[in-house]
Amino acid sequence: MTILVFGRTGQVARELQRQSNLQTLGRDDVDLTETQAIRTAIEAHAPHAVINAAAYTAVDAAETDEATATAVNAHAPGVMAQVCALRGIPFLHISTDYVFDGTGTEPWRESDTPSPLGAYGRSKLAGEDAVRAAGGHHVILRTAWVFSAFGSNFVKTMLRLAQTHDNLRIVADQWGGPTPAADIADALLRMCSALEHGASGGTYHFAGQPSTNWADFARAIFAQTGGKITVEDIPSADYPTPAQRPLNSRLDCHAITRDFGISPPDWRMGLHAVLTDLAS
Structure with missing residues (x-):
């Protein structure tokens, strides 16, 4: 089975390459803001399936650059899905918890009505709509709080800050x-x-289980690394950002287990694997 992946240097794209022999397309290979470039790339590789692991993920920057975020996160996957639909091949697209407004405390279900808080979430929701509108065989996989040994993520940020700080104030709500x-x-x-x-x-x-907050996630990171860092809980209001973050990003994962036999991972085990990877 030949799989074509849009994205090469992102966290999921890098892990896909570690786990399978597949063809990846990076920024130097295809401009995701160019419709014809996307069409040509898929037609040239003639894959059996396409995975879109590329995205505009700069949540705060999207507040002042929504046009680019929408081009990459909405228009591009829509074109990919259209081409795949015409060729009769599956298309898999990664989406996000940011399509929800973060109200309540219950895990979000697939049937819940999206209501994004900012530009990034709006662009990702528009991408979901475009993929569905293409009418092909597809999967939209919403996930949250992604971390790995690659790229920029919360785990690597905490490890970097731990080198110069004894105390960290981390959002806990x-x-x-x-x-x-x-x-x-x-x-x-x-x-x-x-x-x-x-x-x-x-x-x-x-998404990973069990649910946690950023402050407790930071404590888990330092507990596994033996770091003597004190974590102080703070509310989101004490750490203002250009883009508002959802307070509740819990995701109900029963459907993927029911339909595909895929259970949500224990993030604590995944954290151990990532820290081991980084140490080596």
């Missing part, structure tokens, strides 16, 4: 499920195989 990129990659590959063999697609949630 935002809740979600830290998700290892390696497990997202594994889920995508398993779903890709299932789709090729006739499984139905749709929208699914996939």
Whole structure:
């Protein structure tokens, strides 16, 4: 099975490359703001499936550059999905918890009504709508709080700050499920195989368990590394950012387990694997 992946240097794209022999396309290969470039790339590689692991992920920057975020996160996956629909091949697309407004405390289900708080969430929701509108065989995989040994993420930020700080003030009123990129990659590959063999697609949630907050996640990181860092809980109001963050990013993952036999990962085990990876 030949799989074409849009994205090469992102966290999930890097993990996909570690787990499978597939073709990746980076920024130097295709401009995601150019419709014809996307079409040409898929047609030239003639894959059996396409995974979109590319995205505009600068949440704060999107507040002043929504046009670019929308081009990459909405228009591009829409074009990918259209081409895949015409070729009759599965298309798998990664989305985010940011499509929800973060109200309440219950995990969000796939059937819940999205209501993004900012530009990034709006661009990702528009991408979901474009993929569905293409009418092809697809999966939209919403995930949250991604971390790995690659790129920029919360785990690597905490390790960097621990080198120069004894005390850190971390937001404690935002809740979600830290998700290892390696497990997202594994889920995508398993779903890709299932789709090729006739499984139905749709929208699914996939995030680490159990739910936690950023402050407790930081404590878990330092506990596993032996760092003597004091973490002080603060509310989001004490750490203002250009883009408002959802307070509740918990995702209900029962559907993906029911339909694909994929269980949400224990992020604590994933954290240990990432820290081991970074240490080596």
